[in-house]
Amino acid sequence: MNHFFKVKSLEEVKSLIKEFSPVGSETIPVCDAFSRILASDLIAPKDMPGFRRATMDGYAVVSSSTFGASESSPAWFDIVGTILMGEIPDFDLAPGQAAKISTGGMLPKGADSVVMVEHTEIVDDFSVEIYKSVAPLQNVIDASEDFAKQDTVLSKGTLIRPQEEGLAAGLGFARIEAYKIPRVGIISTGDEIIPIGEEPAPGKIRDINSYTLAGFIKEARAIPVRYGIVKDDLVALKAAIKKALDETDMVLLSGGSSVGTRDFTIDALSSLPDTKILVHGMSVSPGKPTILAKAGKKPVWGLPGQVVSAMVVLKIVVIPFLNMLKGLEQKDRSIRIPAKLTRNVSSAQGRRDFIRVLLEKKDNQLLAKPVLGKSGLIRTMIHADGLLEIGDHVEGLEKGTLVDIILL
Amino acid sequence: MNHFFKVKSLEEVKSLIKEFSPVGSETIPVCDAFSRILASDLIAPKDMPGFRRATMDGYAVVSSSTFGASESSPAWFDIVGTILMGEIPDFDLAPGQAAKISTGGMLPKGADSVVMVEHTEIVDDFSVEIYKSVAPLQNVIDASEDFAKQDTVLSKGTLIRPQEEGLAAGLGFARIEAYKIPRVGIISTGDEIIPIGEEPAPGKIRDINSYTLAGFIKEARAIPVRYGIVKDDLVALKAAIKKALDETDMVLLSGGSSVGTRDFTIDALSSLPDTKILVHGMSVSPGKPTILAKAGKKPVWGLPGQVVSAMVVLKIVVIPFLNMLKGLEQKDRSIRIPAKLTRNVSSAQGRRDFIRVLLEKKDNQLLAKPVLGKSGLIRTMIHADGLLEIGDHVEGLEKGTLVDIILL
Numbered sequence: 001m002n003h004f005f006k007v008k009s010l011e012e013v014k015s016l017i018k019e020f021s022p023v024g025s026e027t028i029p030v031c032d033a034f035s036r037i038l039a040s041d042l043i044a045p046k047d048m049p050g051f052r053r054a055t056m057d058g059y060a061v062v063s064s065s066t067f068g069a070s071e072s073s074p075a076w077f078d079i080v081g082t083i084l085m086g087e088i089p090d091f092d093l094a095p096g097q098a099a100k101i102s103t104g105g106m107l108p109k110g111a112d113s114v115v116m117v118e119h120t121e122i123v124d125d126f127s128v129e130i131y132k133s134v135a136p137l138q139n140v141i142d143a144s145e146d147f148a149k150q151d152t153v154l155s156k157g158t159l160i161r162p163q164e165e166g167l168a169a170g171l172g173f174a175r176i177e178a179y180k181i182p183r184v185g186i187i188s189t190g191d192e193i194i195p196i197g198e199e200p201a202p203g204k205i206r207d208i209n210s211y212t213l214a215g216f217i218k219e220a221r222a223i224p225v226r227y228g229i230v231k232d233d234l235v236a237l238k239a240a241i242k243k244a245l246d247e248t249d250m251v252l253l254s255g256g257s258s259v260g261t262r263d264f265t266i267d268a269l270s271s272l273p274d275t276k277i278l279v280h281g282m283s284v285s286p287g288k289p290t291i292l293a294k295a296g297k298k299p300v301w302g303l304p305g306q307v308v309s310a311m312v313v314l315k316i317v318v319i320p321f322l323n324m325l326k327g328l329e330q331k332d333r334s335i336r337i338p339a340k341l342t343r344n345v346s347s348a349q350g351r352r353d354f355i356r357v358l359l360e361k362k363d364n365q366l367l368a369k370p371v372l373g374k375s376g377l378i379r380t381m382i383h384a385d386g387l388l389e390i391g392d393h394v395e396g397l398e399k400g401t402l403v404d405i406i407l408l
Numbered sequence: 409m410n411h412f413f414k415v416k417s418l419e420e421v422k423s424l425i426k427e428f429s430p431v432g433s434e435t436i437p438v439c440d441a442f443s444r445i446l447a448s449d450l451i452a453p454k455d456m457p458g459f460r461r462a463t464m465d466g467y468a469v470v471s472s473s474t475f476g477a478s479e480s481s482p483a484w485f486d487i488v489g490t491i492l493m494g495e496i497p498d499f500d501l502a503p504g505q506a507a508k509i510s511t512g513g514m515l516p517k518g519a520d521s522v523v524m525v526e527h528t529e530i531v532d533d534f535s536v537e538i539y540k541s542v543a544p545l546q547n548v549i550d551a552s553e554d555f556a557k558q559d560t561v562l563s564k565g566t567l568i569r570p571q572e573e574g575l576a577a578g579l580g581f582a583r584i585e586a587y588k589i590p591r592v593g594i595i596s597t598g599d600e601i602i603p604i605g606e607e608p609a610p611g612k613i614r615d616i617n618s619y620t621l622a623g624f625i626k627e628a629r630a631i632p633v634r635y636g637i638v639k640d641d642l643v644a645l646k647a648a649i650k651k652a653l654d655e656t657d658m659v660l661l662s663g664g665s666s667v668g669t670r671d672f673t674i675d676a677l678s679s680l681p682d683t684k685i686l687v688h689g690m691s692v693s694p695g696k697p698t699i700l701a702k703a704g705k706k707p708v709w710g711l712p713g714q715v716v717s718a719m720v721v722l723k724i725v726v727i728p729f730l731n732m733l734k735g736l737e738q739k740d741r742s743i744r745i746p747a748k749l750t751r752n753v754s755s756a757q758g759r760r761d762f763i764r765v766l767l768e769k770k771d772n773q774l775l776a777k778p779v780l781g782k783s784g785l786i787r788t789m790i791h792a793d794g795l796l797e798i799g800d801h802v803e804g805l806e807k808g809t810l811v812d813i814i815l816l
Contacts, residue, residue: 086600106611162623169619192494203514211577215570
């Protein structure tokens with residue numbers, strides 16, 4: 001019943017990301033690009049916006065003609081035309097001349113700025129007074145001011161947020177090269193686990209974990225694939241893992257929390273061809289009984305059976321691996337939230353602890369309130385807004401300490 | 409060309425949420441519940457977990473029999489059985505007796521705690537020594553410790569995160585009542601807007617906004633529906649809005665930034681049956697030329713044409729409306745990130761300013777660096793991680809001020 005193996009630190013486990021590589025890429029329509037990862041650099045094929053455009057409604061002018069203009073001493077301009085939206089002005093502008101223009105309109109040749117309509121007064125159909133001077137390029141965007149031709153506007157490995165999707169569209173990329181969306185297989189294991197539609201006899205428990213895990217996979221914008229519940233049977237478990245490895249990019253085993261189930265997991269993984277156990281135990285609480293194997297080129301995780309432990313391990317350890325599989329290369333945008341701890345918390349040395357906390361704003365200060373309760377209780381995660389990480393060499397943190405919270 | 413209308417403050421615009429109601433609800437499988445909003449309270453039909461289970465591998469005991477046990481003076485227990493995973497123990501436990509149990513196993517009647525295997529030493533097949541005392545309920549979860557029968561475990565209006573999905577599954581809800589996913593119609597307007605596949609002639613600009621807006625709608629876990637580009641033509645615009653109102657729950661008009669296009673938007677909305685203009689201008693920068701109408705029971709937005717303005721208005725104003733349509737009622741979980749401002753920023757009084765910032769960690773302090781550049785430049789949003797909100801009555805903020813950042 002006892003297993004003595006060398007547990008790995010969180011950093012040791014995370015460093016094993018280098019054992020794996022991103023999934024392949026594919027060409028997708030830019031309208032489907034949101035939340036995907038760029039698989040090749042995006043180079044501007046032309047200047048953007050490509051012409052000098054107004055950013056205000058008003059009059060296009062040669063800025064030098066406005067210098068010195070003020071309320072008390074307005075400058076007088078001849079109106080030489082009106083620029084319609086989306087049209088190329090068919091005239092040039094000379095000093096002392098103005099052309100009516102709308103936001104987004106193209107400036108005529110010669111014009112280098114726009115005077116806001118609020119700073120003008122129409123005299124008649126042919127003349128306008130200007131009350132305020134403008135600097136060169138004021139209230140305009142120049143032809144290559146957003147991006148110049150041949151600029152690398154987005155690099156491989158970038159997460160495509162709404163603004164990146166818009167930029168790609170604006171540069172005329174109807175299709176882009178993106179990493180495929182990883183598929184993650186989820187296998188529930190353990191004799192005590194029953195489908196959620198069944199009434200649990202005493203000693204049985206519904207298959208909670210495959211639902212929470214699938215939720216986290218969706219939250220990470222990947223695709224969960226469920227393989228149902230496998231009893232503690234070596235042949236059946238091996239068959240399920242093989243099938244999941246064939247069809248997905250990463251496999252999660254979860255559900256059973258007994259030593260027996262964990263033994264089956266290790267036995268099944270050890271007997272798969274071309275498979276190496278990389279992690280068998282991790283000095284993280286909750287989350288110690290975590291297993292990681294490399295099967296062929298794919299990661300297979302044996303997650304703790306306790307529902308909260310499984311969630312913490314998924315969030316803290318598995319998601320970074322998933323992000324690498326997705327092709328994400330850019331700086332980590334996952335920001336931690338500073339908050340003030342409302343009570344003392346203790347922690348074991350030589351172990352990374354993750355404490356569930358509730359966040360509350362009081363007097364303009366964010367408070368982190370530890371959520372009490374055993375790690376087998378799902379309600380502790382329901383009440384929690386985030387996780388507080390406590391370092392390996394810290395015995396605990398005192399009430400009032402400013403801590404950084406990982407949002408849940 | 410001039411429009412004088414009373415602009416509304418951000419708070420006045422947000423308070424108009426009360427004019428609208430959530431979309432209807434539907435019954436969905438719990439495996440599809442992630443990111444949905446509960447449309448009715450979830451009541452525990454039974455205790456959870458429903459039986460007294462072990463949270464450690466070890467021996468189930470009557471805790472009082474262990475009192476006083478220590479390394480130097482172990483307590484001697486008779487092993488009366490082994491509890492297999494998922495089975496109901498067919499024996500009761502008396503003081504001085506122990507039963508081998510695995511994490512997740514059901515305690516026999518009489519047992520109130522579990523001694524961890526690490527604190528025991530097997531003597532022979534029938535006896536075990538225990539080196540550490542346990543308290544009642546130590547290393548176990550009691551039958552109703554997670555949730556008791558009839559508890560309201562999740563209330564109507566709750567966002568279903570992975571843990572809420574798992575909880576619903578664990579309580580046996582194969583299906584739940586959730587609000588429908590709102591559909592958001594997007595109509596691009598303006599003579600200067602062309603499809604992204606076309607090469608823009610000078611003065612024309614590709615339809616960037618409908619892509620960024622669709623991305624934000626997807627980010628908010630709703631469904632964007634595109635209605636293409638409509639030229640500045642009142643009949644065509646009215647027809648497009650009518651069609652979008654028939655098929656979606658909220659409509660966004662965006663693209664053209666000219667006064668002409670805005671006039672068409674107002675004219676089209678004003679001439680729709682049962683339609684009222686609620687907002688025509690908002691004292692927010694960027695984002696002033698924002699229009700909100702109530703058409704029947706649905707919100708219709710005229711967004712600014714400038715790409716950055718449209719994004720800011722969507723993020724700051726439209727998404728809260730969308731969350732209400734989704735049925736979200738719980739406390740606002742959108743946390744702002746405290747960071748230190750790296751330079752002075754100025755702001756106009758009587759206006760809410762949103763400054764794009766880049767976040768950078770330096771010496772354990774998060775820095776907010778304002779991203780310079782005009783609001784027509786999409787690259788300012790590409791470089792930005794967040795938005796800094798500056799109040800109506802603030803003239804500016806000094807370098808070094810601790811500010812709260814809205815993540816982008």
